[in-house]
Amino acid sequence: MAALEETAVPEVRDGVxxxxxxxxxxxxxxxxxxxxxxxxMDFAPKGLNEDIVRLISRKNDEPEWMTEWRLQAYRRWVQxxxxxxxxxxxxxxxxxxxxxxxxxxxxxxxxKSLDEVDPKLLETYKKLGxxxxxxxxxxxxxxxxxxxxPRQVAVDAVFDSVSVGTTFQKxxxxxxxxxxxxxxxxxxxxxxxxxxxxxxxxxxxxxxxxLNSAVFSDGSFVxxxxxxxxxxxxxxxxxxxxxxTGQFERTLIIADKGAYVSYLEGxxxxxxxxxxxxxxxxxxxxxxxxxxxxxxxxxxxxxxxxGRGGIYNFVTKRADCRGARSKVMWTQVETGSAITWKYPSxxxxxxxxxxxxYSIAIANNAQQADTGTKMIHLGKxxxxxxxxxxISAGRAQNTYRxxxxxxxxxxxxxxxxxxxxxxxxDKCGAHxxxxxxxxxxxxxxxxxxxxxxxxxxxxxxxxxxGMDEEEAVALVVNGFCKEVLQALPMEFAMEAQAxxxxxxxxxxx
Amino acid sequence: MAEALxxxxxxxxxxxxxxxxxxxxxxxxxxxALARLTAMGLPKRRDEYWRYTxxxxxxxxxxxxxxxLDDGDxxxxxxxxxxxxxxxxxxxxxxxxxxxxxxxxxxIGLLSEAQSDIHWARDxxxxxxxxxxxxxKRPFAALNTAFAxxxxxxxxxxYVPRPIxxxxxxxxxxxxxxxxxxxRVESGADVTILENGPAAARFTKxxxxxxxxxxxFHHIRAQGRDHDRRASxxxxxxxxxxxxFKSFTLTANGVMTRNEAVIELVGDEAVAHVAGAAVGDGxxxxxxxxxxxxxxxxxxxxxxxxxxLKNGATGVFQGKILVKPGAQxxxxxxxxxxxxxxxxxxxxxxxxxxxxxxxxxxxxxSTSGAIDETGLFYLRSRGVPLKAAQSLLVLAFLAEAIQEIxxxxxxxxxxxxxxxWLARHEH
Numbered sequence: 001m002a003a004l005e006e007t008a009v010p011e012v013r014d015g016v017x018x019x020x021x022x023x024x025x026x027x028x029x030x031x032x033x034x035x036x037x038x039x040x041m042d043f044a045p046k047g048l049n050e051d052i053v054r055l056i057s058r059k060n061d062e063p064e065w066m067t068e069w070r071l072q073a074y075r076r077w078v079q080x081x082x083x084x085x086x087x088x089x090x091x092x093x094x095x096x097x098x099x100x101x102x103x104x105x106x107x108x109x110x111x112k113s114l115d116e117v118d119p120k121l122l123e124t125y126k127k128l129g130x131x132x133x134x135x136x137x138x139x140x141x142x143x144x145x146x147x148x149x150p151r152q153v154a155v156d157a158v159f160d161s162v163s164v165g166t167t168f169q170k171x172x173x174x175x176x177x178x179x180x181x182x183x184x185x186x187x188x189x190x191x192x193x194x195x196x197x198x199x200x201x202x203x204x205x206x207x208x209x210x211l212n213s214a215v216f217s218d219g220s221f222v223x224x225x226x227x228x229x230x231x232x233x234x235x236x237x238x239x240x241x242x243x244x245t246g247q248f249e250r251t252l253i254i255a256d257k258g259a260y261v262s263y264l265e266g267x268x269x270x271x272x273x274x275x276x277x278x279x280x281x282x283x284x285x286x287x288x289x290x291x292x293x294x295x296x297x298x299x300x301x302x303x304x305x306x307g308r309g310g311i312y313n314f315v316t317k318r319a320d321c322r323g324a325r326s327k328v329m330w331t332q333v334e335t336g337s338a339i340t341w342k343y344p345s346x347x348x349x350x351x352x353x354x355x356x357x358y359s360i361a362i363a364n365n366a367q368q369a370d371t372g373t374k375m376i377h378l379g380k381x382x383x384x385x386x387x388x389x390x391i392s393a394g395r396a397q398n399t400y401r402x403x404x405x406x407x408x409x410x411x412x413x414x415x416x417x418x419x420x421x422x423x424x425x426d427k428c429g430a431h432x433x434x435x436x437x438x439x440x441x442x443x444x445x446x447x448x449x450x451x452x453x454x455x456x457x458x459x460x461x462x463x464x465x466g467m468d469e470e471e472a473v474a475l476v477v478n479g480f481c482k483e484v485l486q487a488l489p490m491e492f493a494m495e496a497q498a499x500x501x502x503x504x505x506x507x508x509x
Numbered sequence: 510m511a512e513a514l515x516x517x518x519x520x521x522x523x524x525x526x527x528x529x530x531x532x533x534x535x536x537x538x539x540x541x542a543l544a545r546l547t548a549m550g551l552p553k554r555r556d557e558y559w560r561y562t563x564x565x566x567x568x569x570x571x572x573x574x575x576x577x578l579d580d581g582d583x584x585x586x587x588x589x590x591x592x593x594x595x596x597x598x599x600x601x602x603x604x605x606x607x608x609x610x611x612x613x614x615x616x617i618g619l620l621s622e623a624q625s626d627i628h629w630a631r632d633x634x635x636x637x638x639x640x641x642x643x644x645x646k647r648p649f650a651a652l653n654t655a656f657a658x659x660x661x662x663x664x665x666x667x668y669v670p671r672p673i674x675x676x677x678x679x680x681x682x683x684x685x686x687x688x689x690x691x692x693r694v695e696s697g698a699d700v701t702i703l704e705n706g707p708a709a710a711r712f713t714k715x716x717x718x719x720x721x722x723x724x725x726f727h728h729i730r731a732q733g734r735d736h737d738r739r740a741s742x743x744x745x746x747x748x749x750x751x752x753x754f755k756s757f758t759l760t761a762n763g764v765m766t767r768n769e770a771v772i773e774l775v776g777d778e779a780v781a782h783v784a785g786a787a788v789g790d791g792x793x794x795x796x797x798x799x800x801x802x803x804x805x806x807x808x809x810x811x812x813x814x815x816x817x818l819k820n821g822a823t824g825v826f827q828g829k830i831l832v833k834p835g836a837q838x839x840x841x842x843x844x845x846x847x848x849x850x851x852x853x854x855x856x857x858x859x860x861x862x863x864x865x866x867x868x869x870x871x872x873x874x875s876t877s878g879a880i881d882e883t884g885l886f887y888l889r890s891r892g893v894p895l896k897a898a899q900s901l902l903v904l905a906f907l908a909e910a911i912q913e914i915x916x917x918x919x920x921x922x923x924x925x926x927x928x929x930w931l932a933r934h935e936h
Contacts, residue, residue, distance in 0.1 A: 085557070087863075406877075408852070423867035426834065436858040436875055441849030444878040451864050451871040 034271030044101035073213030161217035185221035219249035224259035255290035288323030307366025310338025321353035345374035363396035372402035538635030542654035572711030575737035600686020614667030637745035657689030677708030694724035750776025789822030818854035
């Protein structure tokens with residue numbers, strides 16, 4: 001096992017909260033999850049063709065219809081062109097020089113329970129702060145922030161191309177909730193998968209989504225039955241480990257009428273000098289009166305200070321608020337990846353449906369992020385709110401790109417957008433590219449954006465109170481991000497805290 | 510020029526009817542522009558900066574016929590302003606209708622007559638247009654530089670006491686006018702340029718404005734009158750240190766208008782304000798595409814665009830503030846707002862910021878919505894009749910743009926135009 005990188009121990013003191021420390025660490029370019037698990041892997045041959053697509057399908061034990069679905073997508077993909085409209089500058093990706101499938105050998109025979117999972121894998125997740133044990137609360141969160149009632153979080157852990165295990169499945173089943181890997185869902189719940197897969201993000205939606213449709217290897221599947229409030233938070237943790245391997249996970253979440261679920265997603269990868277491709281698709285279907293909260297801390301390896309290595313993150317996330325009064329909330333903290341191309345969107349189809357998007361995107365060193373959202377108002381009285389905070393430092397480029405569209409029939413709808421950018425240093429860039437399309441007059445659309453630097457007066461004030469510069473910047477940045485941080489669920493904040501603990505461990509040894 | 514002819518059939522057809530003067534000092538600039546145009550081709554709907562406006566009526570070989578406005582409409586704007594008049598009829602200079610080209614502190618010449626080999630405009634003609642082609646392609650501006658045969662060349666050397674007015678008369682239903690103006694405001698000089706009139710069934714215009722250090726340039730334009738006319742206009746401006754560039758446009762009629770403004774603040778403490786008020790009823794598509802580049806330090810830019818739309822009218826705003834590395838202390842502001850008076854109108858906006866310097870203050874806002882019910886209620890409760898109250902609120906909405914006009918007499922004229930328009934197009 002490679003040693004953890006030496007990192008300074010963050011000391012939490014009064015006035016500087018945990019998020020601040022996290023923010024500073026992320027901005028300081030110290031990556032805590034850059035180690036690698038040495039484990040024997042099974043790879044599919046490098047490159048992509050119909051045989052590889054069939055092989056992935058076979059490895060997942062998929063029925064014929066699923067294989068066909070993938071092949072259809074593959075055939076579309078070869079005719080498509082990679083989009084280049086984003087403000088991202090990266091060399092050509094050689095899609096034939098990648099592994100599209102990598103699975104730990106020990107997962108050859110699918111473990112029947114978590115006890116049978118390869119200890120090396122369990123250790124990996126433990127180290128990431130995601131213990132795959134069905135314990136009452138997550139490790140490392142005892143203290144002031146623990147709520148009165150013990151919290152439970154069910155986790156689906158995805159390691160390269162396969163799901164390692166899903167916790168609390170039985171307990172969730174009691175409530176009627178299905179939470180499993182998508183490969184399992186294809187086998188066990190084909191009627192649901194057939195009905196909803198590709199219904200929000202169609203096979204040929206865009207270049208990366210189409211690629212994903214052809215080669216997705218695993219991911220999570222969630223179904224919340226009507227009128228059910230999911231008894232615990234659901235979480236998926238993605239880990240890329242193998243070299244030169246693309247990760248293509250697919251997540252499908254269905255909240256049936258009146259259902260509620262809060263879903264968390266985390267991701268990390270080892271440090272390498274080469275770039276790795278990650279092209280995920282997340283589809284969320286929200287029916288009448290249902291509500292889904294989807295929170296992400298994206299912490300893929302961002303590359304080193306010179307811009308060597310890092311993950312290319314091309315993600316399509318979309319929620320379809322199909323039913324009346326349905327609601328979806330995206331919260332994302334984007335700190336990792338060399339390249340981020342990601343626009344979690346809401347289709348507000350049902351009358352009175354609601355979409356929210358809260359985002360913090362931090363780009364440092366040579367990172368480039370082009371991220372934002374789309375709010376497509378189709379139903380009457382639909383509401384959306386966008387709060388985006390972009391922070392650029394080093395030589396990074398950070399772009400907010402968003403669409404707010406009010407269709408003619410989306411009468412009496414409302415959008416409020418606020419996107420603020422903060423620049424730290426004079427070599428970085430912050431950009432805003434909003435598209436606003438209003439086709440009826442009873443709707444109101446408001447968009448505001450500002451760009452500024454860390455305010456000298458605020459810094460001076462903090463420093464005159466005895467903070468050092470880094471702390472002071474962090475505090476100001478934290479204040480800048482507060483609106484979004486407050487939208488993160490409590491459980492996620494705790495998980496994030498557990499992740500920070502890893503850096504403490506590594507620095508001791 | 511046979512070898513320079515483009516391969517693209519649509520482009521060949523578009524320029525077939527235009528003449529290409531291949532002699533004289535402008536010739537190199539024209540050949541360059543033709544090469545640019547050939548390389549980029551005509552715009553298509555799928556081009557990023559044409560996603561909201563269909564370029565078809567600008568790319569077609571022949572203009573769509575447009576009738577001139579019937580009588581019964583108000584007289585021409587700026588009639589009461591003491592100004593030097595230069596009249597173009599369907600894009601051709603009309604000496605008889607114009608004033609003599611003489612005014613204090615200014616040299617005025619015509620593009621068609623400026624054939625001497627040494628001419629001050631040589632350093633300007635097509636130069637700013639070429640600079641403005643990156644990063645966004647503007648094919649109609651290149652077309653204009655290559656083929657324009659008429660236009661004015663104005664060199665301002667001091668304070669010009671009267672505004673210089675460019676008046677565009679539209680008389681033929683099928684006219685296709687191409688005008689290219691060059692204006693150089695020398696150090697410390699000050700001039701006001703007025704423009705009004707529909708010009709032609711289809712009008713392609715470029716104005717290149719070079720403001721030297723401490724120079725002041727004011728531009729007020731009223732695009733109105735003919736309902737059917739189509740116009741694609743470009744302003745390319747370069748503003749040196751402590752220079753001032755101010756441009757205001759009122760658009761009240763026209764089936765299709767695309768106004769592009771490309772402004773570079775190259776010196777320190779330069780100022781550029783671009784504003785527009787557009788009021789559209791029915792067949793009306795109005796597009797403001799603005800690109801402001803901050804290169805000097807401590808420059809200020811403002812973009813203020815307001816649109817009032819009804820009966821299916823469409824308003825488009827594509828604005829950008831680009832702050833280059835090193836352009837510290839930039840103050841950039843941009844606002845685009847629409848007031849939709851009924852269910853059928855459309856507002857499409859793309860207000861962009863692109864910033865590469867950290868010590869800057871940039872903001873933009875964009876809103877769209879119906880008339881404010883609370884404001885209406887307040888006015889009515891004070892005894893103001895409904896229609897008067899609505900007009901008052903519409904004028905208040907447009908006020909921020911009109912405030913950009915420094916000359917109060919001209920501003921009042923513009924306000925009057927708007928009031929007349931509102932009276933004619935009562936809801």
